[in-house]
Amino acid sequence: MSNAVGENVTVDEEQYYHDANLGAIWSASRTLIAVVSTLFGGLVFSYFYLRSLNSHGLWDPNGIKASPLLGTIIMVFVLASAVIIQVVNRRLRMGITIDWQVGALAALLLGVLAGAFQIWILTRLNFMPGSSGYAGIYVASGPVYALVVLLSMYWLETLIARSVRSRRATAQDGGIGVSNQPGAENFRASLDGFTVFWTYFAVLSIVIWYLLYVL
Amino acid sequence: MTTSNKSSEFTAAEGRSHVKKIIGIWLVVAIIADYFVWFVYGPHMPPGAMTDQARGQQFDIKVISVMAIPVLLFIWTFGFYSIAKFRGGKDRPDGYYVKGNVKTQTAWYVITATLVLFLAGFGTFELIVPAGAGGGEGPSPIWTPSTPVKLVVQVIAQQWRFTYRWPQFGGMETTSINLPINTEIQFDVTSIDVIHDFWAYQLGVKADANPDVNNVAFAKTLQYGRFTVRCDELCGIWHGAMYNYGKVVSQTQFYNWATQMQRQNASVTKLLPKFALTYTPSYTGAGGGYYPSGDPNGTAA
């Protein structure tokens, strides 16, 4: 098959699989939301199950909770990180890549801090892990929460790194937020997936914060 | 369901004759099988009829079998008939081009749905009428026997033996179990370490023994005889050897046995904790120190 004809046919193939890849990133990020929801769903079920059973009155006998102050800080940091991402995405779409990169770095920092605080709380608990039902559930939810936050920040970090590395290549056609090169479209699909996931997780964090520190 | 041109060899008449033959064979075989299951094998079906609950289960198995066997036989008849008749032969031609048939599909949906819904309803009836059908109903049972309970037996499962406490005989604890006939009995099943399961096979009683939970099951004894008690939930190394035998005896024999055991065990009964529906391992002071001494009530478990 001579190259000219091959070239001609592969064109549509390249485009076809590029669109398929964008679709795959879309469905994978939504699937991820389903997986994370069922993961935290199991923990929330355990929380309400043990709380309602309250066997031997040992769900939370003397009301000791992990420090609400640090818990609130974690939740607020995650929320702020998600809000920043939403805001700077708009500026990226307008072609101002540098604003997006700065904002994303701030969001990354807030997220990493939230994960770090969560691990810090686990090392400074003022109750024995086995002393009550609440203690067990808190010791279980802490690491899972921290892990998901830090993995999300890894995702954001790869996006930032890609935007930095492709500055020159996409500079002339309006920056990575605007250019119609396959790489830029791929980046935007991944960014859209991340934004949806991270916003969902921020809302989930509020629920978890309410259960573990307030209720 | 559009079908392209049907080749000459697959005529409708031939289809109808296949259907008639299959239904014919099936009906004959199904009736014979059902008769055999209901009348010949029926009375000897497990778990027997030593209690109301066992009898209820036996009846339930009979009814389900009488409905399930024709379904089984229909699929066998259809399958073996097809294997015999619809063969490819040497020149390996293609088959009859049909992609669906609204009538048969609808009939199938309706029949399977009614069969299943009936079974669900019948199962619920068989569960409620014989007071929970011998299964464990948790601490506050919903389906209780019509006649009041005469005898309460607490079954304590521990790693790796069942023991029995008798609240009406001074709370004594024995390793053997005898039950009076024609008596409404309540089993309070609990465990003092891991999950076991009290299965009195011939009595048709089965209830999980959970730590810190009182699992209640009912049985009304109707026949004399020996019953096997087995542990039916995996509980560790000697799970396979955790069984003992009980007997259903006359009421006087039972009363004599119980009072004689009460006298004989009097000295040990004093050492037992007060009769309670559940016993928490960490309060008895015996344990492996698994939870550090920070245990708020009682020593480490």
Add this chain to the structure above:
Amino acid sequence: MSKGARAGAVLVSFAVGIALILYGIFGYLRSSPAVVSAVPSASQPNSVNLIMQVDGAVGVGPHPNWVGYWVQDASGVWHQTTLVKVPVNTNVHVTVYEYDSGGALRNAVWSQVAGVQGGTVTLNGTSLRVINPSLTTGNGIAHTIVVPGLGIQVPLYGVGASAKNFCATGPCNTSEAHTVTKFSFFSGNQTHKYRWQCFVPCGLGYLNGNGGPMTTLGYMGGFIEVVGK
């Protein structure tokens, strides 16, 4: 690779596979603690002696700090095991040296003696029908020997943990603090492999004390096998 070489490789790999499986089965899964046979002396053909000791830490084997039983064979050698063979239709006279400290029973029904000749055990010389876990002298029941198949229940009274020469790791000798429990039972007239176990939750460091030595053959549970004469 030529067909012959490929055939050779397949045969070799099958052989290696089968060898691994056989090693796994016989070298490992079939391994079990030693079995001690109680042999009647010439003078008294239908009675045997069985001498056992219980240590707070067996001191040998893969789990040296687990509690466990030792059994002395006919020639006086101690084996760390719970698998014993006794002849049928024989009176078995058991002597148990208890070196471990006692505690409370999770289910006090096991403090009752049953299924032994005369219905009593002699603990340090005094014969008892029930051993009260909170006797003043020692500190409760350390272990039990319960053979459900033969209906035998024998509680073994423990020594105080702070006793002067407390035997920390096995095998212990009679110079160290111990209690002596003697009982005898008739081995019945049919050959069978009866399982026996301890009902004190003595698996230190395990939930409810029922893990570790309690769930491993050769420490706190085993078989009394009644064999033909």
Add this chain to the structure above:
Amino acid sequence: MAIKTTSFASGGDGGRAVAGEKKGFRLNAFTGLIAGGLGYLFGHWMGNAIAGGYQQVIGSGQNDIAILLGFIFGTIGWFLGLGILNYPLKKMAGIEPPLEGYEFEPGVMKYFRFTLDNKVVGIQYLFGMLFYFFTAGLLALGIRTELLSPTNHIWGPATYLEIVGEHGTMMMMMMTSVVMGPFGNYLVPLMIGSKRVAFPRLEAAAFWFTPAAYIILLSALWQGGFQSGWTGYAPLSIQQGVGQDAYLFSFALLGFSMITSSINMTATIINYRAPGMRWSRLPMIAWGMITVAFTMLLSVPILIDGLYVMGLDRSVQTAMLYAGHGGSSFLWENLFWFFGHPEVYLLALPGFGLTMEILPVFARKPLFGYRTAVTGMVGVAVLSFFVWQHHLFQSGMNPDMRPLFMLTTELISIPTGFIYLVGLGTLWRARMRFDVPMLFMLAVFFNFLFGGITGVYVSDVPVNVTVHGSYFVMAHFHYTIMGQLIFAVMGAIYYYAPLYFGVKLNEKWGKIHFWTMFIAFNSTFLPLFALGLLGMPRRVFEYAARLQHLNQWVTVSSYVLGLSLAFFVVTFVWQLAVTRPKSPLNPWQSRGLEWQVGYPIPPGNFDKIPVILSGPYEYGDPNALPVADLTPAEPSAVGVSSGGEI
């Protein structure tokens, strides 16, 4: 107008995987093992450093934190040693390495590497799954040997329960991927007309979870094993030795494998279908895969939660599963069975997918009631989330819910019944060819009939009082899993061997294997229904003397079954490795798209993206269009799906 691919590659771009031309040292499974071993030692050392002083560790001489950290770092080492983490690490620097791998080097070494070609991963899965299945099968023979006599014991009581637990866990965790691995990964791209899968790295990583899980689970055997069986009920599982850590960690690893392969499968089927491949033309294996993938995605995280909770209770001494300190043993039962029951349906659905894919080819008739079949599979997948408490009818947990769970469990036999309607409809006035794959597919229907009908008995609460936890239930699920899934997989191996290896397995040997396996399977498991009704509980090494003859009959039959499967292993390996009987192209005259590309299958599955013209099961219609146009001439032709489609 040709778009030159700029220096900023789009990453995960076009289908062609670049042939690996780099020679010299490359990471493979053996470097993975070495790095895994080092990781384990490091984790174990770290665990001792952290928890060496805990009172519970000193008392029992058992340090669960060291074991679990050892497994965690061992797995990370395993993945590093295989080179699986290179891509994520490169992404941190913003590099988007294009899709390239070594899948086209000759010889066997590519099967021991982390490769990105779905066909290589499919074959890795096939041999991996057969290896795990036969290991667990040997353990089953160990169980049956013990049950020859109620009093004479081959294994010690603890060893027996170890073997039962290993057999159960190995089967229940590995067989979840016994179809999605070998057949889903290999065939779905071919069947939907795609040159590649959506996330080849996720797919390959999903496979490399399974050897790690296998080694870790087997390591329990020489660490004292676990006596909690595959169900792992608490607080017994908290009380166990270190073998229980191997159980919960390997099961969790398989959980991650299921999630990663499901994310890839759903994204591939949804987005990578060729033009013209409408949902109504999707082959049944693809329907099987997408229903299984969604069931996995929504149930496996709950399993991981449960195992994680058990892991914490065992290592950090939380008390979530111990009632005495605010927890509850019911919590484990709920978390486990909420995953447990979707799991057994995600074992059955791929078996149905395979069966309904292969049946029309040998009946030479279109699949009867395509939409009914799809509705049946989707119905089973959805309903499987609402039945889990039928495992707990006697547990004393919310007894008022029992009629509801009896109803939902009985209802699930309706969609399962649909698949029988489709099977019988496809046989109706067919022209059957009794080649070996067809024999296996007919056996699937025969076996699952016993499984399905006894399922109706078991879901009825009063009958459940007698049969729960007895050999009746054990026979039920062996019929629905081994009888259905493993027979379907065996049939699929005979059916797809020409496509995978260009080898048509010997017909005579195949029939010997089939008939011995079919007869021995039924002779082994049919008497177990009787044993269960006669009062024999599961997992016991001592049973009533009157049941000995039945047990001896079952054990001898299980030896014959073992020999039959050994016969398959020897003949299969011998024909693949040594004799290699050449197979004609498309030996079964199948209309499936996967058979149209010929052997050996080009690296990107298709030279050009095919255009799907009609459904895959149009047998018996002389003027049906070919299933696809493999060489669409003009790009414009791609946009318009031509020809009369049905």
